[in-house]
Amino acid sequence: MSVIAILTHHRKIEDSTIVFEVIDWLEKRGHQVIAPPADRVLDFRPELRAEVRKLVEETDFLIAFGGDGTILRAAEYVYEREIPVLGVNLGKLGFLTRVEPQEVFEALEAALSGNVERDRRMLLECVLESKGIAHAPRRTTSHENWVIFKGGVVKSFALNECVISKTAGERMISLSIFVDGEYFLSYAADGVIFSTPTGSTAYSLSAGGPVLSPKTEAIVLTPVCPHTLFMRSIVFSSQEVLKVVVNQEDQPISVKMDGKRVWKLEDEGEITIRKSDRYFTLLSFGKKSFYTIFKEKLLITKADESLGRRVKSGRC
Incomplete structure (x- = not known):
């Protein structure tokens, strides 16, 4: 018997019966199904409720129903033990929720028998140090194993990105970047994005950053509206340690991990x-491969594909 956790998108569960069909399918085969506190599935199946600690310690794998945002929520529960996640797409095309509802039972058979590929994605570790750090909670499922807060030091993690930015309505911020302890450059900007290869198709891409294959390991630095003619992203080795020094005392700085865990540095600090x-x-x-999803997600046209086929066949 396996212990399988269910995580659902809070708005999409009412529009789809597939979640409940999967629960019934698993229970009929002798598996234990659980869900974290506050998940919407508990409105319909309250007996599935499990405390976070039980979920973290006992789950064999987790099924996330929704989109890529649901996967980011799932990461908060599974990172400690690297619990594998199966993403079922209930919305728009997702980079991480690759299983379509009509494929879900075939995918479950494969997952339960171990006949699926394990795609290990790099995470970022982010450490905040400041005399004044305030937690600005948004709707989040963070638990004690994901965010560690001790005095003026916060340690957290990101699957997509860590964003350091000005707070709403404030002026640009001044930041200095160090690489392995060596000063590199400074920005006056609305903020900077540090993304993983997984996160390179998210906020970083919207800010003009490059797309990296999820099979690579690297850290992408992308400035947000910098006051300079140099606006290019920079790709660092995953072996390099980056440090951001906040150069101002009179303006709070926002630090967001995956857009969900939000902190404010009220004084000068380092990240x-x-x-x-x-x-x-x-x-x-x-x-669908990553590259097929990439084409579909970013609306590469049929004309572009037709040209590609002509080039491949030597007719162009």
């Missing part, structure tokens, strides 16, 4: 970003 020792494990079953 250290490095590759985490842990990974996020995605069960890869979907029949």
Whole structure:
């Protein structure tokens, strides 16, 4: 028997019966199904409720129903033990939720028998140090193993990105970047984004950053509206340690991990970003490759594909 956790998108569960069909399918085969506190599935199946500690310690794998945002929520529960995650797409095309509802039972058979690929994704470790750090909670499922807060030091993690930015309505911020202890450059900007290869198709891409294959390991630095003619992203080795020094005392700085865990530095401070020792494990079953999803997600046209086929066949 396996212990399988369910995580659902809070708005999409009412529009789909597949979540409940999966629960019934698993229970009929003798598996224990659990869900974290506050998940919407508990409105319909309250007996599935499990405390976070039980979920973290006992789950064999987690099924996330929703989109990529649901996967980011799942990361908060699974990173400690690298519990594998199967993402079922209930919305728009997702980079991480690759299993379509019509494929879910085939995917579950494969996952339960171990016949799926384990796609290990790099995580960022982010350490905040300041005399004044305030937690600005948004709707989040963070628990004690994901965010560690001790006095003027906060340690957290990100699957997509760590964003350091001005707070709403404030002026640009001044930041200095160090690489392995050596001063590199300074920005006057609305903020900077440090992304993983997984996060390179998210906020960093919208800010003009490059797309990295999820099979690589690197850290992408992308400035947000810098007051300079140099606006290019920079790709660092995953072995390099990056440090951001906040150069102003009279303006709070916002630090967001995956857009969910939000902190404010009320005084001058430092943020250290490095590759985490842990990974996020995605069960890869979907029949679409990353590059197929990339084309569809970013609306590469049929005309572009037609040209590509002509080039490949030598007719162009």
